[in-house]
Amino acid sequence: MIKMNDMEKVVEVIKERDNFVLGAHVGPDGDSLGGLIAMGSFLKQMDKKYCLSASDAKHVIPPQYKFLPGIDTIKESSECFEPEVFISLECPALDRLGVNNKLAEKAEILLNIDHHGDNANYGDVNWVEAKKSSICEMIYDMSKFLPVKLDKDIAQSLYVGILTDTGRFQYSNVRPDTFEAAKELLKFDLDTNAIFRDIYENRSYHSTVLLGEVIAKAVFHKNKGFAYSSITNEDFLLNNIGVGETEHFIDFLRAIKGVEIAAIFKEVSPKETKISLRSTNGYDVSKIAEKFGGGGHAAASGYTSHKPLKDAIDDLVGTVNNVRSS
Amino acid sequence: MIKMNDMEKVVEVIKERDNFVLGAHVGPDGDSLGGLIAMGSFLKQMDKKYCLSASDAKHVIPPQYKFLPGIDTIKESSECFEPEVFISLECPALDRLGVNNKLAEKAEILLNIDHHGDNANYGDVNWVEAKKSSICEMIYDMSKFLPVKLDKDIAQSLYVGILTDTGRFQYSNVRPDTFEAAKELLKFDLDTNAIFRDIYENRSYHSTVLLGEVIAKAVFHKNKGFAYSSITNEDFLLNNIGVGETEHFIDFLRAIKGVEIAAIFKEVSPKETKISLRSTNGYDVSKIAEKFGGGGHAAASGYTSHKPLKDAIDDLVGTVNNVRSS
Numbered sequence: 001m002i003k004m005n006d007m008e009k010v011v012e013v014i015k016e017r018d019n020f021v022l023g024a025h026v027g028p029d030g031d032s033l034g035g036l037i038a039m040g041s042f043l044k045q046m047d048k049k050y051c052l053s054a055s056d057a058k059h060v061i062p063p064q065y066k067f068l069p070g071i072d073t074i075k076e077s078s079e080c081f082e083p084e085v086f087i088s089l090e091c092p093a094l095d096r097l098g099v100n101n102k103l104a105e106k107a108e109i110l111l112n113i114d115h116h117g118d119n120a121n122y123g124d125v126n127w128v129e130a131k132k133s134s135i136c137e138m139i140y141d142m143s144k145f146l147p148v149k150l151d152k153d154i155a156q157s158l159y160v161g162i163l164t165d166t167g168r169f170q171y172s173n174v175r176p177d178t179f180e181a182a183k184e185l186l187k188f189d190l191d192t193n194a195i196f197r198d199i200y201e202n203r204s205y206h207s208t209v210l211l212g213e214v215i216a217k218a219v220f221h222k223n224k225g226f227a228y229s230s231i232t233n234e235d236f237l238l239n240n241i242g243v244g245e246t247e248h249f250i251d252f253l254r255a256i257k258g259v260e261i262a263a264i265f266k267e268v269s270p271k272e273t274k275i276s277l278r279s280t281n282g283y284d285v286s287k288i289a290e291k292f293g294g295g296g297h298a299a300a301s302g303y304t305s306h307k308p309l310k311d312a313i314d315d316l317v318g319t320v321n322n323v324r325s326s
Numbered sequence: 327m328i329k330m331n332d333m334e335k336v337v338e339v340i341k342e343r344d345n346f347v348l349g350a351h352v353g354p355d356g357d358s359l360g361g362l363i364a365m366g367s368f369l370k371q372m373d374k375k376y377c378l379s380a381s382d383a384k385h386v387i388p389p390q391y392k393f394l395p396g397i398d399t400i401k402e403s404s405e406c407f408e409p410e411v412f413i414s415l416e417c418p419a420l421d422r423l424g425v426n427n428k429l430a431e432k433a434e435i436l437l438n439i440d441h442h443g444d445n446a447n448y449g450d451v452n453w454v455e456a457k458k459s460s461i462c463e464m465i466y467d468m469s470k471f472l473p474v475k476l477d478k479d480i481a482q483s484l485y486v487g488i489l490t491d492t493g494r495f496q497y498s499n500v501r502p503d504t505f506e507a508a509k510e511l512l513k514f515d516l517d518t519n520a521i522f523r524d525i526y527e528n529r530s531y532h533s534t535v536l537l538g539e540v541i542a543k544a545v546f547h548k549n550k551g552f553a554y555s556s557i558t559n560e561d562f563l564l565n566n567i568g569v570g571e572t573e574h575f576i577d578f579l580r581a582i583k584g585v586e587i588a589a590i591f592k593e594v595s596p597k598e599t600k601i602s603l604r605s606t607n608g609y610d611v612s613k614i615a616e617k618f619g620g621g622g623h624a625a626a627s628g629y630t631s632h633k634p635l636k637d638a639i640d641d642l643v644g645t646v647n648n649v650r651s652s
Contacts, residue, residue: 169518183506218535
């Protein structure tokens, strides 16, 4: 099949073909889950055969998205069939599909829908728009060209994708079109406050207290613009908290005035420490992560150290001291 | 003058009259400051004489709004003249104007622009729209009927009002019109991420650490849906932090799963404790605040106790235990 770009081709394939598997990326977020559910609703309206999958879905759907109507229709990859068309949602590269990768390779046509500028264009049709806030904004645009109707549930799914991928309309990916889509979706009488609470609040008491402890013990090297803190394995066990629940902790360090590099050390075991890095003011932390065999983006990167927590901290502090003094 | 309602009358008065003093409410927020600056720019374009005042302005402008171009043009009430027209911005009642109250009373015409449903309609012209997210959304609407042009600075001021009064587009006051206004304002190439950082981040290291300590020591009475914590006078002094910088701390308690009432006790002196209350799920905390001589809204209230911190805590815990067991 000839490589094709753009939404029209995606619309054409969806209209013409009969059966579809849709896959979101590993560690699915609000945008990929919202997009998955909305696309499923469209295919249902069009009487197509389809299966929604988020890799090893049942174990990985973050609890804050459980409120989305239709979230229960997301299956494990092994429960889906070999499709005519595979639709990859928000995966810059094929390996981000996790185990769904295999179904994608077996499909006759692979549609690649993404808003990441570094997308590898691995599909038969690649609809990649780096200027869009989210795939949910893209899918909202596309809905006008499909024989489908939006309803409150679909509007909510798409809204959640836009909301979360823009960090609540705060990142630089918010554009006039983003608000235009949000406006149209809100007309379905969405309860913005309830959505907000479901996604961003309802934090457990234990994770709130742990958040407090972690930011209270933050170390700030003001002259290096570097703040860090750590979560010990004991913290995780005592509070009965998974690593996923501590993902946003680092935002509080990044938000300190004068911080350009923020790090959180998560002691997974006595010889394994996961390090998350964030930056502000355009500083590129991916270079630091790469030094330690990790990777990521300029503003958000990470790596794993196979050393005890204390040594992992010393390694990074030493490195930051070097790169920031030059 | 006959009492008149609506935007058209406000537009008429602004066009016809020559000199204006504009006042925001005591303890000005992003919406009243953004509205003040935008209105000032409009009057300047129309060659009117005007003075912007936020009561005892120089001392009370929160640091997170200092980045707004034009914020320096806000004067103290005593620096303004006795105007032909006084425009009250976002004040439900006249006493919310603070010392500007006197200038308002001396003016020939008093315009009352507000979006609070409980506004007392104290003006000669009352333009009150409870369905609007903010006065900045109202002023954006009005700009179309004035002989003025929006520019990037004005757009930013109005955007900041909408952003902050909707709690970053999350409260139930967000409506399709809100996003429509945000869309149009964003077309002036606003840097949403920089605005976000200026307002919500850039927290001092000390206030971050104090936030951590306060939420780490939170007490949660799960069966009463009640969480609270406290800030001692020593905390304030040691961290060199004003009460204003701790305003959002309570949000973290309100966000705990299962919490319906959240309280923070702020020990101002050995015999004065300020108590802030927040609620979720529609619980009305103003009733509790009223019991102790305070007041506020259903979702956000407060009062002052003239007792030591420990006794103030005991009083409230006892009261909550009573009202929540009945």
